[in-house]
Structure formats: C-alpha cells, structure tokens
Amino acid sequence: MKTEKIIRFLMNPIDPRDVAVIPIVGMGGLGKTTVSKLVYNDKRVEEHFERRIWVCVSEMFDVKKLMRAIVESATGIRCDLDEMEAIHRRVQELIMGKRFLLVLDDVRNEDHEKWDRLKNSVQHGSEGSGILVTTRSEKVALIMGTITPYHLEGLSDDNCWLLFQQRAFRNGRLDERASNLVAVGKEIASARVYLWQQRLSEAHCR
Ligand SMILES: Nc1ncnc2c1ncn2[C@@H]1O[C@H](COP(=O)(O)OP(=O)(O)O)[C@@H](O)[C@H]1O
Ligand SMILES: [Mg+2]
DSSP: OOEEEEEHHSSOOOOOOOEEEEEEEOOTTSSHHHHHHHHTOOOHHHOOSSSSEEEEETTTOOHHHHHHHHHHHHHHOOOOOOOHHHHHHHHHHTTTOEEEEEEEEEEEOHHHHHHHHHTTTTTTSOOOOEEEEEOHHHHHHHHHSSSSSSOOOOOOOOHHHHHHHHHHSSGGSSOOTTTTTTHHHHHHHHHHHHHHHHHHHHHHOO
C-alpha cells in the first residue's frame, strides 16, 4: 500500500544524519494530501516523531510566512512574531533535539534559493527527521527531494466513476430516475476527474 511505502521511507531514512526530503508527485486531485494525512496520523509515525508539523503551502512560498506557519502548527498557537531572526529562533527552539516530521503540502515553488533558506532553518532537529513534500510538479520534486520522488498513481476508470458518484450525487448514489446522466457522468469522470477534484482540494487547502 502507498502509505506503508511512504511510512517505511520516513522511518528508515538512507542517511539519518541528513533531513530526508520525500516528494510525493502527481496531478491535482490524485490523493497526495489524503495519503500524506494518512501517513501523518498513523500511530507508528505519531510515536516515532517527537514533533509533527503540517503546513499547507499552495501558491505562497514566502519563507517568513512558512516559518511562522511551522511555529503555529508545532505549538497550536498563533504566532505574531515579525522579525525573521525571532521566528528563526522560535523554529530552532521547537525542533532542537527533536526528531521531527514536517509536511509541506502542495508546493509549487521552483526557486532553489527560497527552498534552501527554508531547509537551512530546519536543520537542527534530531537524526532521522524528515520532510514530506506533496507537489504536482516533477521539477519541484527534483529540486527539493533527497530521494527519488514517489509517484502517486491515478485511480482506475471504475474507481473514478465510483468517486464521481459519491461526489456528484446525493447520498453518493445515482438516482434511478437520473440514469440518463450515467453516460454524461462517466464521460466526465474518465475525462478529467482530477480537474474537479483539484477545485475541491484547492478549496480544502484555503
Ligand atoms: N483513495 C481515495 N478514495 C476516495 N476518495 C479519495 C481517495 N483519495 C483522495 N480522495 C478524494 O479525492 C479528493 C482529492 O484528493 P487530495 O488528496 O486532495 O488530492 P491532491 O492532494 O493530490 O490534489 C479529495 O476530496 C479526497 O477526499
Ligand atoms: Mg493536495
């Protein structure tokens, strides 16, 4: 199962002295966020990592904002710090001597330099710390990853159709009276199920 594979990667890093960065790549709506949440909330992961931090990234890749979001996720409290140095210190305090897992969900930034700055500020966790990155972009995965990106595969047409029914029809079932919608629905589902899923997941991420 995909979650098992990712959990194995995270819990058995190739070189524990470096923070492992594991990219999960796939088009929008494929289930990257869902899989990452399953990993993040897995009991073994919870026990293994002393600090777990989830940051929803999307369009913005403002290092300062992201670091503030890291503080907020780690503490559960709003962070009003404004000085970069103070935020940096706070992040250090929170991860210092702790094995952490950071999830950066939906990264689009292709700017090396910004990524390096963020990465440098999370270098002082304990050995075996890891970062899980979800992205639609192969390029982002290559820039950020320390291992080969994990490619999430799409659903089969049958599963797309099931998922479409769940989303599109009341009670998740197609009303018999609306059976003339089947052909249309199937066409939409197999055409580009990810397009409407993408809208949904973007709405979730906001
Ligand atoms: N295996 C699955 N079975 C059913 N629904 C799923 C599955 N994986 C994802 N979904 C649903 O598909 C939508 C898109 O998933 P999401 O994880 O947000 O995709 P991504 O992060 O790749 O854009 C979400 O509404 C999610 O609940
Ligand atoms: Mg997502």
